[in-house]
Amino acid sequence: MTKPPLTLYLAAPRGFCAGVDRAIKIVDLALEKWGAPVYVRHEIVHNKYVVDELRAKGAIFVEELDDCPTDRPVIFSAHGVPKSVPAEAETRNMVYVDATCPLVSKVHIEAERHAARGLQIIMIGHAGHPETLGTMGQLPQGEVLLVETPADVAQLQVRDEGALAYVTQTTLSVDDTADVVTALKSRFPEIEGPHKEDICYATTNRQEAVKALAPKAEALLVVGAPNSSNSKRLVEVGARAGCAYAQLVQRADDIDWRALEGIKTLGITAGASAPEILINEVIDAFKSRFEVTTELVETAQENVDFKVPRVLRTPA
Incomplete structure (x- = not known):
């Protein structure tokens, strides 16, 4: 049977940002340096696939410092923590690494x-x-x-x-x-704002790419987690920019094929904590059902790199 044609517009930039990349690297390097288990307070980034991969390597994810023993290292997630958290870790003489973006x-x-x-x-x-x-x-x-x-x-x-x-x-x-x-x-006319925009470059870039892509596509899929703020914003931006159907999917299994019946153009992007392997999984799912032609919609190039903390750049 002949597959129907589909033009797939792939947003760029998409997926991992420098802050997420650094946070994941921090957990990997901590496991290399101190061995398993290494504790992580809160999901290191908001993506189930990433968290499950790190858990398989020996990371234990907890919600509070109380859930960690004092004799194992603990990592604070990329989202940042209140000042009380490192203060408590110091009181308990814990080894901790801050992965805050x-x-x-x-x-x-x-x-x-x-x-x-x-x-x-x-x-x-x-x-x-x-x-x-x-x-x-x-x-x-x-x-x-x-x-x-x-x-x-x-x-x-x-x-x-x-x-x-x-x-x-x-x-x-x-x-x-x-x-x-x-x-x-x-x-409040006298209110002071930040010297430079607080919204991060990666969030802005991914939203701009979706705005450029949305008028071309009948539908938009955003690969990302339901608890990922930046991923949910991409869905909203796509809908506002003209996509009649804009949905968040964690993996290819979440695609609602009935809702996409008859489409000829589709946009795909991913939140800043979604790995490329999940984007490729979604693309492959469409290739199995359609004759796919891929077009890149690129609005910016990113070359940002954040160093990991010094403690992980030195041997144990």
Whole structure:
């Protein structure tokens, strides 16, 4: 039987970013240096396949430091942790390695600098997300107020309208954040913003690639985890940019073939914590059903590389 034709638009950049790459490398190097098991507080990155691969090598994932023994190393996830976590690790004389993405650490430092000048911080982010909890946990309670939408800005109760600064979660939608920033500046004209955009280069680049791809494709699949903020934002960006069908899939098994019946054009991208092997798995699933022609939609090239902590660059 002849397979129907399908033009597959592949977004670039897509998949792993430098922060995710570094975090995974940190776990691998820790296992090499100290042997198994190595404990990891929270999923190192939000991707089940990656976590399962590391678990198979000897990483044990836990939610809190209390779940770790004191005689084994512990790694903090790429999303960042509240200040209380490394403080507790030091109190317990634990060996720990911080895998926080350097771009998240930049936001932490910004928040601390603003606070040192007596400014109260407003954070644009998603309630309960590990990165938001980590950033808010850099300062005492009440010093960082959280907003998600322009409507939240209207409800804010601040200490001093003339002494405010804002920071943002690094994995948000650029467009949604712009609306919240506009609301903040409208209500608090003197509010200070970051010197450089907090939303990370990789999040922005992946969203721009989807915007370029969306008008060409009848449907968009984003390979990523349901708890991955940047992956979920890619689905929203695709839908907003004109894709009638935009869905998140973890693996090829999650593809809803009935929803894609009759399509002639498809876009594929991946969140910053999705490995290329899962993207290829999805592409292969389409090649088994369609006569696929692949076109790259590239909007930027990335050559960022973050060094691993010094402790892992020296032998045990």
